[in-house]
Amino acid sequence: xxxxxxxxxxxxxxxxxxxxxxxxxxxxxxxxxxxxxxxxxxxxxxxxxxxxxxxxxxxxxxxxxxxxxxxxxxxxxxxxxxxxxxxxxxxxxxxxxxxxxxxxxxxxxxxxxx
Amino acid sequence: xxxxxxxxxxxxxxxxxxxxxxxxxxxxxxxxxxxxxxxxxxxxxxxxxxxxxxxxxxxxxxxxxxxxxxxxxxxxxxxxxxxxxxxxxxxxxxxxxxxxxxxxxxxxxxxx
Numbered sequence: 529x530x531x532x533x534x535x536x537x538x539x540x541x542x543x544x545x546x547x548x549x550x551x552x553x554x555x556x557x558x559x560x561x562x563x564x565x566x567x568x569x570x571x572x573x574x575x576x577x578x579x580x581x582x583x584x585x586x587x588x589x590x591x592x593x594x595x596x597x598x599x600x601x602x603x604x605x606x607x608x609x610x611x612x613x614x615x616x617x618x619x620x621x622x623x624x625x626x627x628x629x630x631x632x633x634x635x636x637x638x639x640x641x642x
Numbered sequence: 643x644x645x646x647x648x649x650x651x652x653x654x655x656x657x658x659x660x661x662x663x664x665x666x667x668x669x670x671x672x673x674x675x676x677x678x679x680x681x682x683x684x685x686x687x688x689x690x691x692x693x694x695x696x697x698x699x700x701x702x703x704x705x706x707x708x709x710x711x712x713x714x715x716x717x718x719x720x721x722x723x724x725x726x727x728x729x730x731x732x733x734x735x736x737x738x739x740x741x742x743x744x745x746x747x748x749x750x751x752x753x754x
Contacts, residue, residue: 561741570729570747571686584741621742631742633684633685633686
């Protein structure tokens with residue numbers, strides 16, 4: 529596609545529910561990142577994929593967070609047993625390069641846990 | 643990654659030039675300086691990137707002094723639509739999987 533697409537755009541979950549957030553990167557992009565952005569803060573790194581390999585997951589806040597990119601294209605961020613502190617915007621970014629700052633971000637999924 | 647410091651907020655008026663200075667005292671030899679712009683309900687958008695001296699594109703200019711310990715993003719003749727949060731990032735763009743480290747950004751409000 530022309531840009532990075534994320535779905536759903538908004539998600540309301542009851543505390544304890546599992547959620548799955550989807551990212552469709554730009555076709556052919558090698559690198560894919562997930563970020564978490566709390567209200568009024570800058571985005572914070574969660575995890576990084578190079579093709580299907582998850583090379584860095586140091587930013588995942590707990591073992592309730594899990595990300596996958598099985599075929600090296602679409603990625604899913606899953607949060608199990610959601611808590612109120614998980615409420616945030618989850619951003620996905622992709623790049624055609626392994627390094628560099630030419631990343632394209634999606635518009636994010638706003639997750640609200642009630 | 644080098645840490646950055648930038649003002650929390652700035653106000654300006656339409657037609658004025660806006661200059662946002664970012665401090666990065668611990669910048670490393672291989673580090674580049676990159677600025678992103680973020681509008682409400684959108685993801686960050688790349689504006690400009692540089693290593694030293696001056697870089698200009700159709701959107702902005704980036705001024706980097708010789709010691710590279712700071713940089714200034716210059717937005718010429720801003721309009722209301724330039725109201726956004728601007729982030730300064732520093733890092734080695736050649737490193738595979740180099741994760742972007744965002745600070746708090748500078749909230750720019752352009753008034754009529």
